[in-house]
Amino acid sequence: MTRLIIAVLALIAACSPAPPAPAEPPPPGSQTAIFAGGCFWSSEKAFEHVRGVSSVVSGFAGGHVANPTYAQVVRGGTGHREAIQVTFDPRVVSYRALVDRFWRTIDPTDPGGVFCDQGPSYRTAVFATAEQRPIAEASRTAAQRALGREFVTPVLASARFWPAGPEHQDYAERNPARYEAYRIGCRRTPALQRVWGDAAVN
Numbered sequence: 001m002t003r004l005i006i007a008v009l010a011l012i013a014a015c016s017p018a019p020p021a022p023a024e025p026p027p028p029g030s031q032t033a034i035f036a037g038g039c040f041w042s043s044e045k046a047f048e049h050v051r052g053v054s055s056v057v058s059g060f061a062g063g064h065v066a067n068p069t070y071a072q073v074v075r076g077g078t079g080h081r082e083a084i085q086v087t088f089d090p091r092v093v094s095y096r097a098l099v100d101r102f103w104r105t106i107d108p109t110d111p112g113g114v115f116c117d118q119g120p121s122y123r124t125a126v127f128a129t130a131e132q133r134p135i136a137e138a139s140r141t142a143a144q145r146a147l148g149r150e151f152v153t154p155v156l157a158s159a160r161f162w163p164a165g166p167e168h169q170d171y172a173e174r175n176p177a178r179y180e181a182y183r184i185g186c187r188r189t190p191a192l193q194r195v196w197g198d199a200a201v202n
Contacts, residue, residue, distance in 0.1 A: 026087050027054055033088065034061050034093055034127035034161055035102045036081035038114025041179060042188065043084045045172040046105040046201050054091030057085045058171070059163040061127050062156065070164055073121050081123050087160045095132055099139040102126065104201040107191070108143070108153040116186040124153040132158075147196070 026032065037043035040058035047056045060073050063080030073080045081166075087100060088163040106114050106124050113122030127135040136155045144151045183189065183202075194198035 007059075009170040016122040027089070029089065029091070030054060030087050031090050031095065033086045033098050033132070034083055034158065035098075036061060036083040036123065036125040036127065037085065037102060037106045038082065038117045038122045039123060039165065039186075040084055040168065041116075041182070043082075043105060044170070045179075046101070047084065047086050048155050048170075048173070049096070049100070050088075050093060050101070052090075053086055053088045053098075055087045056159075057087075057163050058168045059083055059085060059161055060121075061085075061159045061161045062125065063159075067163075068162055070168065078119055080121060080162070081125060082121050083127070083160070083161065085163075096139055098137050099126060099136050100143065101179050101201055102201050103143040103147075103151075104196050105192075106153065107195045108151040109149050109195075110138075110145075115188055115191045126153070126155045127157070127161075129158045136142075139150045146199075174181075 004044060010199070035043060035047075037046070044056045044058050047053055059082075060068050060080035061083040063073070063078040065072065065078040065080070068078045068080055072078050073082070075089075086093075088098060108117075108124065111123070112118045114124060126136045140151060140153075140155055189202050192202055
């Protein structure tokens with residue numbers, strides 16, 4: 001039953017691929033962070049209401065095909081991972097705080113994906129600029145120490161981010177019933193709690 005729910009949701013999402021929406025210019029003084037956290041619906045939801053975050057966009061990063069579609073990425077071979085681009089005001093929330101939060105939205109010990117979402121496009125990563133990289137590495141070391149288990153989620157060099165189609169943006173808010181069916185079918189909440197306990201971010 002769980003696999004059926006997930007398969008139906010994936011089909012719904014992929015049925016009407018649309019061109020990416022044009023990117024809006026970021027607010028003055030803002031910065032961006034890119035995280036690959038498995039299903040981008042869940043990653044987006046985990047950061048959308050963080051104080052100091054002005055936008056979270058679902059998309060793809062780390063691949064070698066320009067302007068990839070959701071269908072292309074799911075089929076495999078493009079090298080992309082599902083990812084989010086977080087635009088934030090560093091005067092309100094630091095990059096370090098965002099990376100610290102990111103670890104607790106995933107299982108950083110799983111090399112194949114996140115919970116029920118397994119495969120190359122669901123592999124996790126932090127994509128960091130040269131300036132961000134030492135901060136992300138320090139966060140990774142601290143979180144790994146706190147968890148007491150070896151992380152496999154890497155900190156990678158910053159990569160081009162490609163927004164997904166509009167049908168994938170703000171998915172949990174626009175489609176609460178479908179997202180809830182996915183979340184329950186994937187057993188995301190208990191899986192996160194098994195990894196992080198009360199520190200989990202769902």
